[in-house]
Amino acid sequence: MNNNPYSWIEESLNTIHRADWYRSVQTINSPPGAVVFLSGQKMINFASNDYLGLAADDNLKMSAIEAIRQFGTGSTGSRLLTGDRQLHRELEQAIASTKQTEDAVVFSSGYLANVGTITALVGKRDIIFSDQYNHSSLKSGGILSGGTVIEYPHCDMTVLGKKLQEERQKYRRCLIVTDSVFSMDGDLCPLPNLLDLAEEFNSMLLIDEAHATGVMGKSGAGCVEHFNCTGRELIQIGTLSKALGSLGGYAAGSSALIDFLRNRAPSWIYSTALSPADTAAALAGINIVQKEPERRKRLWENVNYLQTVVKENLGKLKILPTQSPILCFELPDAGTALEVGKYLREEGIFAPAIRPPTVPTSRIRITIMATHNREHIDKLVDSLQRIS
Numbered sequence: 001m002n003n004n005p006y007s008w009i010e011e012s013l014n015t016i017h018r019a020d021w022y023r024s025v026q027t028i029n030s031p032p033g034a035v036v037f038l039s040g041q042k043m044i045n046f047a048s049n050d051y052l053g054l055a056a057d058d059n060l061k062m063s064a065i066e067a068i069r070q071f072g073t074g075s076t077g078s079r080l081l082t083g084d085r086q087l088h089r090e091l092e093q094a095i096a097s098t099k100q101t102e103d104a105v106v107f108s109s110g111y112l113a114n115v116g117t118i119t120a121l122v123g124k125r126d127i128i129f130s131d132q133y134n135h136s137s138l139k140s141g142g143i144l145s146g147g148t149v150i151e152y153p154h155c156d157m158t159v160l161g162k163k164l165q166e167e168r169q170k171y172r173r174c175l176i177v178t179d180s181v182f183s184m185d186g187d188l189c190p191l192p193n194l195l196d197l198a199e200e201f202n203s204m205l206l207i208d209e210a211h212a213t214g215v216m217g218k219s220g221a222g223c224v225e226h227f228n229c230t231g232r233e234l235i236q237i238g239t240l241s242k243a244l245g246s247l248g249g250y251a252a253g254s255s256a257l258i259d260f261l262r263n264r265a266p267s268w269i270y271s272t273a274l275s276p277a278d279t280a281a282a283l284a285g286i287n288i289v290q291k292e293p294e295r296r297k298r299l300w301e302n303v304n305y306l307q308t309v310v311k312e313n314l315g316k317l318k319i320l321p322t323q324s325p326i327l328c329f330e331l332p333d334a335g336t337a338l339e340v341g342k343y344l345r346e347e348g349i350f351a352p353a354i355r356p357p358t359v360p361t362s363r364i365r366i367t368i369m370a371t372h373n374r375e376h377i378d379k380l381v382d383s384l385q386r387i388s
């Protein structure tokens with residue numbers, strides 16, 4: 001008998017390899033941008049979350065450097081002990097002002113914002129309804145909360161309504177959770193319908209605006225603004241590490257909600273405060289989102305251009321429905337997705353294969369940035385044309 005209690009790990013890794021599910025890191029050795037160096041090779045980058053090109057922006061860099069000079073590198077403790085700085089509050093007020101909510105609170109990542117908020121709001125006697133395609137952090141939050149979690153089919157409001165009808169009254173509190181822009185698909189949640197259902201069934205609604213903040217809506221406030229739902233009561237979560245070009249997460253909503261989270265969200269109370277550099281960079285990022293709408297305009301011009309040339313030239317590829325800068329080509333299996341990803345890499349294009357278990361079906365996922373130009377997009381379409 002093999003009595004090494006760790007031997008199952010290697011066996012499990014072998015299984016992962018056999019299924020073509022194995023992943024490893026890819027090191028970029030250049031600043032972030034539309035063009036990067038990946039293991040020494042120059043690549044057009046269609047894999048980044050840096051939608052507005054802020055991660056290498058001079059203004060963000062200078063703000064971070066200045067914050068380090070003034071406040072050092074570490075925040076040295078949790079916000080309730082030694083970690084709190086005026087910068088955190090300024091950032092929270094800027095987020096609340098963009099979202100037009102009463103208040104906001106920043107966490108050390110978007111993942112921690114979701115986990116902390118959901119565990120604070122939901123307990124054993126409560127129920128969560130969760131979209132099947134929700135981000136891992138929303139799912140983890142549900143499990144950690146100890147509440148009952150029911151998944152509904154992706155964006156299916158009929159099934160959600162039916163399940164709410166059947167289950168809601170058996171529980172004390174109810175929370176519906178959803179991505180606003182679905183991160184691995186690019187489509188949007190039906191926010192107005194979700195708000196109506198939440199109201200009808202006396203349920204809270206939490207939406208994760210990770211891929212929407214800075215991107216969706218006229219002023220970049222996210223899908224809440226895109227759907228003209230600004231001011232309706234709900235819980236908005238997001239990240240500082242995508243369009244805002246920094247690191248960290250936030251929750252935004254009513255003063256009472258935010259005050260409650262500061263007292264009850266374990267991932268906020270028991271984790272070290274966001275570093276001065278990350279906080280200052282995010283603050284500079286959100287100021288740019290507010291003051292430079294032309295960046296968002298350029299992003300959407302690129303998105304519309306890609307969609308037009310894809311329709312004209314790549315009719316045979318199966319494109320998943322999208323209303324965001326995320327565009328996915330569905331492929332039959334993980335092996336094919338890996339092959340296409342590799343081919344694109346040889347063409348100088350970085351567009352990763354996304355496979356199970358991250359998503360149910362394998363695909364190539366493309367994200368567009370404000371800093372791409374026409375030649376970048378034309379090259380992508382040209383390379384894809386040769387395999388379609």
Ligand SMILES: *Cc1c(COP(=O)(O)O)cnc(C)c1O
Binds near residue numbers: 110111112114183248
């Ligand atoms: C990226 C992402 C997160 C996690 O945010 P981090 O700041 O990277 O931890 C949460 N939710 C969604 C939908 C995301 O895409």
